[in-house]
Amino acid sequence: MENFDLGIVGGGPAGYTAAFQARKKGLLVVLFEKDELGGVCLNRGCIPTKTILHSAELFEEMKNSSEFGIEADNLRVDFSKVMAHKDKVVEKLRKNLALSLKNSGTIVKKEFAEILDSHTINAGGEIYHCEKIICAIGSVPADLPSVKFDGKFILSSDDILNLKELPKNIVIAGSGAIGTEWARIFSSFESNVTVVEFAPRLLPNADVEVSKRLERIFKAGKIKYYTSTAVERVEIVDNSGVKVSLSNGEILESDCILLATGRKPANCPKIDGVSYIGDVSGSIQLAHYAIRQALNEVGKVFYDEKLIPSVIYGCPEIAWAGLREQDLEEGSYQKSVFLISALGKSHCDNCTDGFVKILSRQGLIIGAHIVSKEASALIEQLIIAMQNKIPAGKLTETCFAHPTYSEGVFECLCNL
Numbered sequence: 001m002e003n004f005d006l007g008i009v010g011g012g013p014a015g016y017t018a019a020f021q022a023r024k025k026g027l028l029v030v031l032f033e034k035d036e037l038g039g040v041c042l043n044r045g046c047i048p049t050k051t052i053l054h055s056a057e058l059f060e061e062m063k064n065s066s067e068f069g070i071e072a073d074n075l076r077v078d079f080s081k082v083m084a085h086k087d088k089v090v091e092k093l094r095k096n097l098a099l100s101l102k103n104s105g106t107i108v109k110k111e112f113a114e115i116l117d118s119h120t121i122n123a124g125g126e127i128y129h130c131e132k133i134i135c136a137i138g139s140v141p142a143d144l145p146s147v148k149f150d151g152k153f154i155l156s157s158d159d160i161l162n163l164k165e166l167p168k169n170i171v172i173a174g175s176g177a178i179g180t181e182w183a184r185i186f187s188s189f190e191s192n193v194t195v196v197e198f199a200p201r202l203l204p205n206a207d208v209e210v211s212k213r214l215e216r217i218f219k220a221g222k223i224k225y226y227t228s229t230a231v232e233r234v235e236i237v238d239n240s241g242v243k244v245s246l247s248n249g250e251i252l253e254s255d256c257i258l259l260a261t262g263r264k265p266a267n268c269p270k271i272d273g274v275s276y277i278g279d280v281s282g283s284i285q286l287a288h289y290a291i292r293q294a295l296n297e298v299g300k301v302f303y304d305e306k307l308i309p310s311v312i313y314g315c316p317e318i319a320w321a322g323l324r325e326q327d328l329e330e331g332s333y334q335k336s337v338f339l340i341s342a343l344g345k346s347h348c349d350n351c352t353d354g355f356v357k358i359l360s361r362q363g364l365i366i367g368a369h370i371v372s373k374e375a376s377a378l379i380e381q382l383i384i385a386m387q388n389k390i391p392a393g394k395l396t397e398t399c400f401a402h403p404t405y406s407e408g409v410f411e412c413l414c415n416l
């Protein structure tokens with residue numbers, strides 16, 4: 001039997017962050033990973049999707065490159081190369097992570113691990129005694145009660161990464177982050193995309209005005225969408241495609257359907273004394289949330305649970321944090337909206353769609369919603385202000401560089 005200060009099951013963002021943090025404190029750490037280091041984030045989530053999205057955006061931009069003086073003839077997508085490039089990026093980051101864990105002094109065991117009690121792990125026929133155990137085993141794609149994944153025509157977000165060819169037509173169930181990002185990818189690659197959303201609005205968790213703007217973005221990108229509509233049944237036709245029956249009575253014919261309808265925590269017994277962090281905790285399913293939980297669990301690093309940013313990648317990006325307008329009582333807040341098209345930089349980049357919307361109360365920012373190129377970066381300055389209660393007026397005393405999208409945040413703050 002081997003003895004450790006900390007045993008971690010799961011090598012995703014939650015698990016490896018906990019390991020790094022614990023090693024900084026000098027603890028003896030063993031981490032178990034049954035599959036690939038990096039978890040869903042690195043192997044089947046954040047990184048592969050954003051790498052493919054980059055190829056899609058490059059293609060989209062090059063379609064209009066002539067207008068900007070760049071002639072590109074015979075433009076076409078080689079999907080197998082897109083996927084091979086994605087694999088290369090994932091492989092490289094996986095190697096970097098393995099090396100960082102090794103350099104940190106974490107003992108990594110590539111084994112399926114079972115937590116027996118709050119101090120004991122069984123893996124590969126060995127018993128490990130750990131003073132403390134963290135379970136960070138993540139989540140798995142969830143199908144619908146009436147529609148099950150088959151890996152070929154009815155696809156999960158894992159399956160879609162194994163596609164060999166671009167579908168001509170694809171139905172995407174769900175318009176959350178995963179559904180929206182894939183809709184943008186496939187439409188840029190010129191597949192016919194139809195998104196079916198059960199809620200009354202696209203991106204149901206976003207501020208209402210953000211959802212409305214996404215409708216406009218989808219229309220401009222020729223992405224068809226339904227709201228307040230459920231996927232009720234999927235029939236596989238002639239082993240070559242699907243018929244998707246919707247709750248409004250319509251039937252969509254498509255090459256395949258992606259179910260982007262949510263994920264569920266990985267199955268495991270809950271044992272007293274064991275800490276459950278990341279997606280398995282059943283809370284917000286985001287890599288940066290998993291990382292914050294790990295930092296808090298091991299290093300007691302404070303973060304504000306109410307200020308976890310949400311980001312939807314693609315062009316333009318969408319990001320928000322804090323309260324949404326529909327959460328607030330009329331007359332109880334101030335609001336400022338600034339259009340991105342008023343910024344010089346947005347015209348330089350030919351990316352004029354979007355807005356910065358800031359909600360405040362008694363001079364303090366309580367919510368920020370951004371649709372803009374670089375929204376993922378812009379949101380952070382407002383989160384820093386919200387978490388540290390920096391008054392909006394104080395922020396405007398800062399010098400914002402020109403020409404930048406940050407000037408949109410500045411102008412928006414000035415009008416509060």
Ligand SMILES: Cc1cc2nc3c(=O)[nH]c(=O)nc-3n(C[C@H](O)[C@H](O)[C@H](O)COP(=O)(O)OP(=O)(O)OC[C@H]3O[C@@H](n4cnc5c(N)ncnc54)[C@H](O)[C@@H]3O)c2cc1C
Binds near residue numbers: 015113178285
């Ligand atoms: C398509 C997609 C896109 C996404 N994009 C983003 C994004 O842009 N930004 C963002 O913040 N989040 C994104 N996410 C979510 C993000 O990937 C997850 O929130 C994050 O990976 C959760 O980290 P985790 O460490 O909790 O779990 P995971 O990353 O799931 O890692 C858990 C690990 O535990 C291992 N494991 C499970 N059981 C055992 C066992 N018994 N023994 C040993 N090992 C075990 C698994 O193999 C896995 O490697 C995306 C997810 C998907 C599916």
